Amino acid sequence: xxxxxxxxxxxxxxxxxxxxxxxxxxxxxxxxxxxxxxxxxxxxxxxxxxxxxxxxxxxxxxxxxxxxxxxxxxxxxxxxxxxxxxxxxxxxxxxxxxxxxxxxxxxxxxxxxxxxxxxxxxxxxxxxxxxxxxxxxxxxxxxxxxxxxxxxxxxxxxxxxxxxxxxxxxxxxxxxxxxxxxxxxxxxxxxxxxxxxxxxxxxxxxxxxxxxxxxxxxxxxxxxxxxxxxxxxxxxxxxxxxxxxxxxxxxxxxxxxxxxxxxxxxxxxxxxxxxxxxxxxxxxxxxxxxxxxxxxxxxxxxxxxxxxxxxxxxxxxxxxxxxxxxxxxxxxxxxxxxxxxxxxxxxxxxxxxxxxxxxxxxxxxxxxxxxxxxxxxxxxxxxxxxxxxxxxxxxxxxxxxxxxxxxxxxxxxxxxxxxxxxxxxxxxxxxxxxxxxxxxxxxxxxxxxxxxxxxxxxxxxxxxxxxxxxxxxxxxxxxxxxxxxxxxxxxxxxxxxxxxxxxxxxxxxxxxxxxxxxxxxxxxxxxxxxxxxxxxxxxxxxxxxxxxxxxxxx
Numbered sequence: 001x002x003x004x005x006x007x008x009x010x011x012x013x014x015x016x017x018x019x020x021x022x023x024x025x026x027x028x029x030x031x032x033x034x035x036x037x038x039x040x041x042x043x044x045x046x047x048x049x050x051x052x053x054x055x056x057x058x059x060x061x062x063x064x065x066x067x068x069x070x071x072x073x074x075x076x077x078x079x080x081x082x083x084x085x086x087x088x089x090x091x092x093x094x095x096x097x098x099x100x101x102x103x104x105x106x107x108x109x110x111x112x113x114x115x116x117x118x119x120x121x122x123x124x125x126x127x128x129x130x131x132x133x134x135x136x137x138x139x140x141x142x143x144x145x146x147x148x149x150x151x152x153x154x155x156x157x158x159x160x161x162x163x164x165x166x167x168x169x170x171x172x173x174x175x176x177x178x179x180x181x182x183x184x185x186x187x188x189x190x191x192x193x194x195x196x197x198x199x200x201x202x203x204x205x206x207x208x209x210x211x212x213x214x215x216x217x218x219x220x221x222x223x224x225x226x227x228x229x230x231x232x233x234x235x236x237x238x239x240x241x242x243x244x245x246x247x248x249x250x251x252x253x254x255x256x257x258x259x260x261x262x263x264x265x266x267x268x269x270x271x272x273x274x275x276x277x278x279x280x281x282x283x284x285x286x287x288x289x290x291x292x293x294x295x296x297x298x299x300x301x302x303x304x305x306x307x308x309x310x311x312x313x314x315x316x317x318x319x320x321x322x323x324x325x326x327x328x329x330x331x332x333x334x335x336x337x338x339x340x341x342x343x344x345x346x347x348x349x350x351x352x353x354x355x356x357x358x359x360x361x362x363x364x365x366x367x368x369x370x371x372x373x374x375x376x377x378x379x380x381x382x383x384x385x386x387x388x389x390x391x392x393x394x395x396x397x398x399x400x401x402x403x404x405x406x407x408x409x410x411x412x413x414x415x416x417x418x419x420x421x422x423x424x425x426x427x428x429x430x431x432x433x434x435x436x437x438x439x440x441x442x443x444x445x446x447x448x449x450x451x452x453x454x455x456x457x458x459x460x461x462x463x464x465x466x467x468x469x470x471x472x473x474x475x476x477x478x479x480x481x482x483x484x485x486x487x488x489x490x491x492x493x494x495x496x497x498x499x500x501x502x503x504x505x506x507x508x509x510x511x512x513x514x515x516x517x518x519x520x521x522x523x524x525x526x527x528x529x530x531x532x533x534x535x536x537x538x539x540x541x542x543x544x545x546x547x548x549x550x551x552x553x554x
Contacts, residue, residue: 002046003134005151008114010038010495011422011536013086013094013488014068016111024537028544029119030157035498037119037156038491040068041132048109050137054148057130059123059156067105068114068488069096073463076419076470081410084534085419093418095463096477097486104137116488125160129153159547161554163501164508168432169264169402169439170497171210172203172475173220177229178448181456182478187231188249193256195482199446201260202476202484207497208445210264210330211257215250215316218268219280220335220443223452225296227281234316236284238293243311247319254323265325266366269332270309270356271300275341276334276349279305300352313359320363330366331356333380338371346371350379368404368441372396384441387413387529394435402439403432403529407472412530416442416489418463418471423536425489429496430519430542431529433503444473446484499539502546509553518545 006022014020020042023029031037043051055063070092076085087093097116107113117132132152137143176196177187185191200211212218214231222228233253235246254265272278279298286293298305320329333353337345353365366382367374370389374380375398384402385393388411393401407417416425432440448459459478463471475493476484507515519542520526523533533539 003136003149003151004044005134006042007132007152007154008040008042009536009540010040010116010492011426011540012040012042012114013422014040014042014112014114015087015094016070016092016108016113018112020112020114021536024540027537027540028157029154030159030544030547031119031498032159032161032163032502032547033123033125034121034162036121036491036494037158038495039117039154041115041117041152042112043107043115043134043151044112045107045109045136048107048111050104050143051107051113052103052105052135053115054103054133054135055117055130056133057128057156059119059128059130059158062120062122063130064118064120066097066099066116066118066486068094068116069098071095071418071463071471072461073418073470076417082412084412084421084424086421087419093463093471095418095471095487095489096460097488097491099479099485116491118491119156119158123158125158127155127157129155159551161505161550163498164505166207166209166497166501167504168207168437168497168500169210170208171212171264171266171440172208172442172445172493173212173447174200174203174445175212175218175447175449176214177217177231178446178456179478180231181229182448182458183482187229191482193252197256197260198483199476200257200262202486203445204261206486206490206494209262210266210439211262212268213250213253213257213265214268216268216270217281217283219272219278220269221273221447221449221451221453223454226453227295228449228453230281230283232281232283234312236282236293236312238284238286240287243308245312245315247316250319251323254325264328264330266330266332269334269367271334271352272296273335274337274339275345276300276337276352282308301348301355306355309356310359313356317360317363326362330364330382331360333365333367336368336370338369338374342371342373346373346377346379349374350377353379366402366439366441368443382439384439390529400438401435402441403437404441404443405472406443407470414529416472416475416493418489421534421536422488422492423534423539425492426496426499426539427527427532429499430503430527430539431532432496433500434516434519434527435529442472442475445475446478447473448478499543499546502543502550506546506550509550515546518542518549 136146233250279294282294370385375383414428475490479485
């Protein structure tokens with residue numbers, strides 16, 4: 001049996017027709033007791049066949065092996081871009097992590113195939129030898145199982161300490177409507193609730209602690225005049241012109257999130273995207289008839305919507321205060337105002353903020369917006385600029401600054417598009433630490449619609465949906481049985497959060513200057529949001545030095 005193999009870091013992206021780069025010499029597989037340690041094994045057989053990988057170790061119960069699957073990508077990025085990609089052009093790109101139900105994968109001969117290996121938290125501190133053993137089904141009608149071959153003998157070190165709590169407010173927007181549409185279940189049916197819970201459970205496991213909560217159907221990524229599937233957690237009733245509200249579904253949502261380690265809630269935008277000019281879709285039972293009462297035809301500053309906002313927000317905030325959640329809630333107004341007409345949008349946004357401010361006292365507002373004037377005018381408490389527009393906010397020393405990116409922010413900054421190297425994703429943890437960033441927003445945890453939600457898509461066959469595509473739309477795939485399948489990109493995002501926590505732990509044992517000095521040590525230019533080393537070895541080596549410095553002091 002002719003077989004080639006290479007042990008790889010978690011940052012490698014392996015294409016079937018390209019020999020991968022082995023784990024850099026001197027890099028140890030290690031992590032803290034509450035950290036997932038990930039690495040990969042690439043395998044190539046001469047003649048092809050069914051291949052199975054097993055691990056043998058004292059810590060077998062904590063080892064999880066998945067297959068890295070390629071996804072068809074028809075467009076890798078934008079016409080105006082940099083050169084920091086693993087490849088450019090259409091093709092099959094490694095992304096999805098598939099659970100091996102029977103342990104076997106089919107590996108055509110002469111092609112590289114990759115396993116993703118996690119050591120999940122739970123093992124005691126120590127150095128654990130790990131043997132990786134391959135078995136093949138030999139050629140023939142029924143296939144005879146070959147003798148196991150030990151291909152790699154390595155070790156994983158569990159360091160005798162724990163990382164501090166994940167304190168970064170981190171959201172990847174959760175789209176409940178996409179789950180209902182993909183799995184063809186009724187919105188907020190029992191089956192839909194279970195699917196949502198499974199997806200949220202995976203999100204929090206990987207460091208997401210802030211969940212987009214659709215009090216009203218989110219006014220996001222919707223064509224003007226179009227509608228997304230109604231996703232409204234607050235029931236609205238109008239009786240003889242008077243509003244009343246039901247919070248039973250919202251209460252269930254919040255309890256579901258809390259039992260799955262969600263700490264914070266961001267409420268879906270109260271007016272439409274890119275200008276704040278219209279109301280979102282609002283459904284209500286009006287004198288016994290269920291119908292839409294607000295939408296694209298509704299002026300966000302009009303008397304009708306103003307008359308709705310008052311009682312709606314008064315009762316909503318009273319409900320949230322009753323649950324003791326005031327400090328854990330964030331309100332959105334409109335996403336990215338000022339993209340086209342800054343002055344007009346600023347006036348519109350500010351006028352709407354003035355309308356709702358009396359009703360949300362004590363609650364925070366956040367919005368993705370990249371023009372500093374919105375913050376300087378007091379229109380938003382916590383502005384969230386995109387990474388490519390963050391510098392003026394840093395220069396202004398905005399306190400409690402958040403940042404964001406979509407698949408559309410690609411020029412020199414960190415991102416997690418499928419065609420980008422994983423190091424470009426993971427570098428973000430160092431940047432967030434260095435600049436004391438409080439929160440990070442990404443718009444696509446599970447967005448399975450086309451651009452502007454014209455129609456639903458199948459993410460397994462359409463990784464790019466237009467303006468914000470190329471994988472930025474989703475970090476999990478809608479797997480069988482209503483459970484999510486994770487991606488390389490989600491796992492690497494979890495790693496940048498581990499890096500951030502490790503840096504903060506080291507700071508608690510030293511000081512900020514010491515840690516920043518470690519980050520910039522040996523570089524010709526210090527790390528910024530647009531300038532940073534591009535080699536995997538830099539991140540892997542830095543994290544190893546950070547771990548060493550921590551353990552010296554512990």
